[in-house]
Amino acid sequence: MLTGKSRATCREVNTRLIKRLMVLVAALTLLVTAGFLSLRFGSVRYATADIIGSFLGAEGSTAKVIIMDIRLPRTLIAIMVGANLAMSGALLQAVMRNPLADPGLTGVSAGGGLSAVTIMLVFPEMTRYVPLAAFGGGIVAAFMVYTLAWKRGIDPIRIILAGVAVNAILGGGISLLSILYSDRIQGVLMWLNGSMSAKSRFHVSILAPYSFIGLIAALLCINTANVLQLGDDAAKSLGVRVNLARILLSMVAAFLAGISVAMVGLIGFIGLVVPHISRLLVGTDYRFMLPVSAVIGGILLTLADTGARTLFSPVELPVGILMAIIGGPFFLYLLRKGGAYRV
Amino acid sequence: MINASELKIGYDKKVVVDGFGFNIRQGEMVSLIGPNGSGKSTVLKVLARLMEKMGGAVLLDGADIHRLPTREVAKKLSILSQYNITPPDFTVEELVSYGRLPHRKMFQLESKADREIVRWALRQTKLEKLANRFINSLSGGERQRAWIAMALAQQPKVLLLDEPTTYLDISHQLEIMELLNTLNRELDLTAIMVLHDLNQAVRYSNRLIVIKEGKLFMDGAPQEVLTAEMLRSVYKVEAEVTINKQIGKPMFMPLGLAFGT
Numbered sequence: 001m002l003t004g005k006s007r008a009t010c011r012e013v014n015t016r017l018i019k020r021l022m023v024l025v026a027a028l029t030l031l032v033t034a035g036f037l038s039l040r041f042g043s044v045r046y047a048t049a050d051i052i053g054s055f056l057g058a059e060g061s062t063a064k065v066i067i068m069d070i071r072l073p074r075t076l077i078a079i080m081v082g083a084n085l086a087m088s089g090a091l092l093q094a095v096m097r098n099p100l101a102d103p104g105l106t107g108v109s110a111g112g113g114l115s116a117v118t119i120m121l122v123f124p125e126m127t128r129y130v131p132l133a134a135f136g137g138g139i140v141a142a143f144m145v146y147t148l149a150w151k152r153g154i155d156p157i158r159i160i161l162a163g164v165a166v167n168a169i170l171g172g173g174i175s176l177l178s179i180l181y182s183d184r185i186q187g188v189l190m191w192l193n194g195s196m197s198a199k200s201r202f203h204v205s206i207l208a209p210y211s212f213i214g215l216i217a218a219l220l221c222i223n224t225a226n227v228l229q230l231g232d233d234a235a236k237s238l239g240v241r242v243n244l245a246r247i248l249l250s251m252v253a254a255f256l257a258g259i260s261v262a263m264v265g266l267i268g269f270i271g272l273v274v275p276h277i278s279r280l281l282v283g284t285d286y287r288f289m290l291p292v293s294a295v296i297g298g299i300l301l302t303l304a305d306t307g308a309r310t311l312f313s314p315v316e317l318p319v320g321i322l323m324a325i326i327g328g329p330f331f332l333y334l335l336r337k338g339g340a341y342r343v
Numbered sequence: 344m345i346n347a348s349e350l351k352i353g354y355d356k357k358v359v360v361d362g363f364g365f366n367i368r369q370g371e372m373v374s375l376i377g378p379n380g381s382g383k384s385t386v387l388k389v390l391a392r393l394m395e396k397m398g399g400a401v402l403l404d405g406a407d408i409h410r411l412p413t414r415e416v417a418k419k420l421s422i423l424s425q426y427n428i429t430p431p432d433f434t435v436e437e438l439v440s441y442g443r444l445p446h447r448k449m450f451q452l453e454s455k456a457d458r459e460i461v462r463w464a465l466r467q468t469k470l471e472k473l474a475n476r477f478i479n480s481l482s483g484g485e486r487q488r489a490w491i492a493m494a495l496a497q498q499p500k501v502l503l504l505d506e507p508t509t510y511l512d513i514s515h516q517l518e519i520m521e522l523l524n525t526l527n528r529e530l531d532l533t534a535i536m537v538l539h540d541l542n543q544a545v546r547y548s549n550r551l552i553v554i555k556e557g558k559l560f561m562d563g564a565p566q567e568v569l570t571a572e573m574l575r576s577v578y579k580v581e582a583e584v585t586i587n588k589q590i591g592k593p594m595f596m597p598l599g600l601a602f603g604t
């Protein structure tokens with residue numbers, strides 16, 4: 001028997017689902033808009049017609065070369081990296097059950113950073129191997145963190161502490177090299193603050209397949225991430241192998257962060273804050289929270305990158321600065337307003 | 344059904360339970376009683392393979408529970424812990440539907456049968472009206488019922504409950520105990536529960552196991568176990584134990600703390 005009251009609550013639930021889907025659609029729309037803006041603005045401004053023209057033909061025009069070969073790859077990289085970092089952070093926050101967890105905590109950033117900086121400063125002739133070394137260094141560092149944290153099982157607090165320690169050690173290494181080779185530091189600074197400059201179709205074709213694998217893996221983690229939110233005992237009682245789950249989710253997160261660091265260097269903020277923005281908009285259920293995080297991560301990095309290269313053109317700002325300036329206030333606004341979820 | 348022998352359990356190096364064991368048959372309602380810190384929760388956690396043991400064995404239908412695939416165990420056994428956390432915006436129904444997780448294949452979606460069972464669990468715990476409320480907006484007792492509903496949705500043969508009625512008012516306490524009783528009678532559910540209310544333990548179980556300082560103190564039928572002597576040596580309480588005529592089981596009335604024991 002469906003009473004008036006229970007029909008009303010059915011409607012309530014549907015409203016919630018509709019609201020969540022609407023946020024996702026709105027975010028996707030915003031992502032397309034942000035991508036479009038990033039194609040329009042730069043050292044030269046193009047009209048909408050130029051952009052449509054370059055997608056449809058207009059062979060040989062400068063507009064087409066700049067839009068398709070220079071700006072589009074950069075935009076695509078920004079979207080992928082933003083999404084990867086945001087998903088990485090979201091997964092790690094489930095693994096650690098800690099709202100302050102971010103991809104840096106796995107050691108991926110510091111490990112990638114140290115090996116990249118070592119190559120750029122000490123063996124500059126091998127610079128083209130920087131992405132490979134950064135990825136490898138990041139994964140090795142993550143492995144170190146998890147080995148140190150392992151003691152008959154993996155406790156989130158121990159991962160966090162081991163992560164902080166490994167970060168401090170590797171960060172010290174980066175600082176030491178920066179001082180010893182202070183004459184060569186210029187190029188390194190840009191990398192250490194993350195930069196999407198000089199990315200070509202070649203870079204897109206490398207990052208895209210890995211990002212796709214990472215995306216699929218992250219989506220497969222959704223159920224486990226949700227169950228981990230019920231606490232270890234409940235998760236175990238439901239037949240989840242909690243230690244294994246923590247390691248698998250962390251591996252996916254480290255992979256997502258690793259490929260991003262390898263491609264564009266160190267970019268903070270997204271992995272920490274975007275999952276919270278997403279949570280405030282759609283709540284804690286990872287079925288919605290994870291995809292929305294990915295889209296918002298893409299939006300934020302695209303907008304920040306567009307701002308970074310246009311606002312003070314021809315000077316290009318590190319993208320991290322812009323991201324903090326755009327994302328910070330928006331985050332605070334949501335935090336004050338409270339959304340689907342109150343912190 | 345569940346056979347525990349020579350259990351030795353500790354945290355780090357500190358042993359808190361030693362030489363503990365019992366054998367529980369299908370369909371029994373067992374209460375585990377003992378003072379604070381005596382090791383009740385610890386024993387329950389090991390029975391549910393939430394915690395490793397240092398020695399001894401726990402057998403579920405003859406197989407070592409710590410070696411069985413954990414999903415297989417989850418289809419037969421569920422534990423409701425003493426403390427639970429939920430994300431703030433999970434609804435009651437969402438929480439309860441997680442109980443179906445061990446019965447689904449890795450990436451299988453919720454089936455119609457799953458939803459039926461979730462509704463059944465909600466009905467059993469009288470939560471239908473609250474199904475779409477956020478767990479965080481519920482009272483302590485309603486929350487507890489939501490967690491019990493999740494355990495029921497798991498359709499276990501054995502249910503372990505750590506202080507399931509601690510936050511509840513007397514009427515909801517009795518409701519939970521009656522519910523367990525019904526499930527026990529109708530579905531032959533085996534229940535092992537930690538209870539602090541000894542009168543309820545006597546009333547609703549057919550066996551009491553007393554643990555004191557991590558050791559088995561007594562194991563037997565309620566009327567054998569609930570005696571003034573046991574209360575004095577385990578709880579250091581002087582009490583009068585009488586047989587209640589209406590239910591035909593012993594009841595106790597504490598008179599004061601026991602001295603010189």
Ligand SMILES: Nc1ncnc2c1ncn2[C@@H]1O[C@H](COP(=O)(O)OP(=O)(O)OP(=O)(O)O)[C@@H](O)[C@H]1O
Pocket residue numbers: 354359377378379380381382383384385386425
């Ligand atoms: N995580 C832990 N680390 C170290 N010691 C612990 C831990 N949990 C419990 N203990 C110790 O183990 C002993 C048994 O604890 P347990 O929680 O099993 O008691 P209990 O019988 O459930 O008590 P209560 O009635 O208060 O719930 C206690 O001495 C306690 O201090």
Ligand SMILES: [Mg+2]
Pocket residue numbers: 383384385425505
């Ligand atoms: Mg306890």
